[in-house]
Amino acid sequence: MPAGTLRVSGLNAGYGRTVIVEEVDLLVPAGQRLSIIGRNGMGKTTLLATLMGLTTHHSGTIEIDGASIEKASATRRAAAGLGYVPQTRDVFKTLTVEENLVSGLKGHPKSNIERAYEMFPRLKERRRNLGWQLSGGEQQMLATARALLGEPSILLLDEPLEGLAPVICQELTAAFGELAASGKMTIILVEQHVKNALAFADEVLVMERGRIVWSGPSRVIAEDTSLIDKYVGVSSLH
Amino acid sequence: MTAITSTRTALPARHGLRDAVGAGVILAVGIGCHYLFPNSLSFLTMILSVSLLVMSLDLVTGVSGVATLGHAVLYGAGAYAAGIASVNGISDPLLLLLIGSLAGLLAGIVSGALILKGHGLPQLVISIALVQLGYEGVNKASAVTGGSDGLAGLSIGPLFGLYQFDLWGRTAFWLALAIVVVVAVLLRILARSPFGMLCKGIRQDPVRVRAMGASSYVTLLKMYAISGVVAGLGGALQAVSTQVVGLDSITFTASAEALVMLIVGGTGTIFGALLGTFVFMWFEHAVSAANPFHWLILVGILLIVVVLFAPRGIYGLGMRLFERKDG
Structure with missing residues (x-):
């Protein structure tokens, strides 16, 4: 499956009646690497879960390559x-x-497992554990590898580096970079480590209280520390 | 971070070898029983047909984590479908087994669709209600099913047009043994297929499976349907081998006993279900003959001993000892 384009318009979603994600509009062209950053509790995880169909959708549209999926189940979205x-x-x-x-x-060839092992050789060593x-870190590799088996055109990664040792972070970041460079998928990364998020992405979104408050190229925000201080926190780049 | 750096084999990879050994053991035990207990072939055939019910229960309970106390409704559907077809002129045993399997499939889809709407205790209650409804339905429809008198007068033709279902039960026994060996191996392959692994994932955490983009309900319903085919086949096998179908094939007690047999043998391994059926029914048969007044006490003690000292069942205990010895 080639990389997919994601378009979201006027999205409002949350859990039950509680609205957490408000009026989100975004366009992620095929093959783009997008990072979503923001302080804790700002709705980043809920946005990804909403894209996957795991929250309550209130209004707005979500399209993959022009096909509307906001009413579809998680299975159909996959x-x-x-x-x-x-x-x-x-x-x-x-x-x-x-x-x-x-x-x-899920119906994909078993040879995909060998490809996953090539990407994460550590998993092959642990295949019987x-x-x-x-x-x-290994659990994160496994969760990522399992998601890749379905050959997604858009991969949503929610804080994959959280709590991991620096060496594992490097290994995973390299793997994500390899995936993005292959051009076979669009990657949306939610990440607390701003440095990692900016290094990974072409484009960045900043979320605050469920809304997108800033969006633009990652180099712009990387060069303007006042923006980071304003939206994410003073020490986030260190 | 607490990585375990050893490459300790948590679950052995030699599945194919285990299947082959398991099939060989079932065949060897079956052949041995045939020659050691030639007068008990009908009883042995009954064990084999009930083992299909217990293996089918293992698919939904052991592999997929669905709580049910009404699985006999699938077995009964197969038994009555084959029985009714037989009294209405169909005598080919293989065709009757097919009819029983299809009836089990239908019953599996219907009951699965309802049972899977609930979780935990509500799921159990729905399953009990279904088997009670099935029982009452069959009892009331006595014009077709024979009601409490049972359905008699089944006429079964020779197997492959050659082997008559004789009084000693030899043909039925060999047929049942062949079916059980094939079904057991197929179900083990199913349990470790991507579909089976997804079911095991659902047993562990349905929410995670949803995040993976899979539907727990649809996946489990498919497993329930497959389970229905196996249970229906067991019921039809019983009808073909005994040439009578009774209400006892569709009771809550039969469902509960199947669950007990599964726990005795060990859940989630298929072979454990087969072993549990054999041990439980043989033990029950032996102690009830030895002590017709207090045999239930001995059965109760067996269950307590197994649950306390072999919580993963006899098969699980055996495998643990084998793996320890194997290093």
Whole structure:
């Protein structure tokens, strides 16, 4: 599946009656790397979950390559090309690494597992270990690899580097960069580490209280520390 | 970070070998029983047909985590469909097994569609209600089902046009043994397929599966349908082998006993379901013959011992000992 284009217009969503994401408009062209940054509790995770169909949709449209998906179930959205790696590193703790990967095949060829192992060789070494026996970084690799098995055209990554050792962060960031460089998918990354987020992305969105308050090229915000101080916090780049 | 750096094998990868060994053991035990207990072939065939019910229950409960106490409704559907077809002129045993499987499929889809709407205790209640409804429905429709008298007068033709279903139950036994071996291996392959792994994922956390973009309900409904085919096949096998279908094939008690057999053998492994059926029914048969007044006490003690000392069932205990010995 080639990289997909995501278009969101006037999106309002949340949990039940509570609206968390408000009036979000965004356009992510095919193959773009987009980072979403912002302080904790500003709606970044809810926005990704909303794109995946895991929250209550109130109004607005979501389109992948021109096809409207805002009413579709998570299953249909996955079939339309969305891949999602949630913040909670959702690996199945009592299944082995290989079984976790097999569970994510959903009709795709088994050879995809070998490709996942090429991207994350560490997982191949651990293929017979259970999910709970993996480190946080390995769980993150596994969750990402499992999402990739479905050959998504748009990959949503929710704070994949949170709480990981610097060496693992580097390994994962390199893998994400490799994925983006392949041009086969559009990647939307929610990230607390502003430095990582800016280094990864072409474009950046800043969210505050469920709304997008700034958007533009990552180099612009990287060069203007006052913007970062204003929206994210003084020490975020260090 | 607490990485476990060893490459300890948590679950052995030699699945194919295990399947082959398991199939070999089932065949060897079956052949051994045939020659050691030639007068008990009908009872052994009954064990084999009930084992299909218990294996089908393992698919939905052990593999997929669905709580049910009404699985006998699928078994009964297969038994009555085959029985009714037989009294209405269909005598080919393989065709009757197919009819029973299809009836099980239909019952699996209908009951699965309802049971899967609930979770936890409501799920159990719906399953119990379904088996009670099935029981009452069959009882009331006595013109077709024979009601509480059971459905008799089944006429079963020879298998492949060659092997008559004799009084000693030899043909039925070999047929049942062949079916059980094939079904057990197929279900093990199913359980470790991408679909089976997804079901195991749902058992662990349906929300995670949703985030993966899979539908828990649809996936489990498919598993319920497959489970229905297997249970229906078991029921039809019972009808073909005994040539009578009774209300006891569609009771809450039969459902609860199937769950007990599954727990005795071990959940989620398929072979455990088969082992549990064999051990439980054989034990029940032996102790009820030895002590017709207090045998239920002994059955109760067996269950307590298994649950306390082998919480993963007899098969799970055996595998643990084997893996320990294997290093």
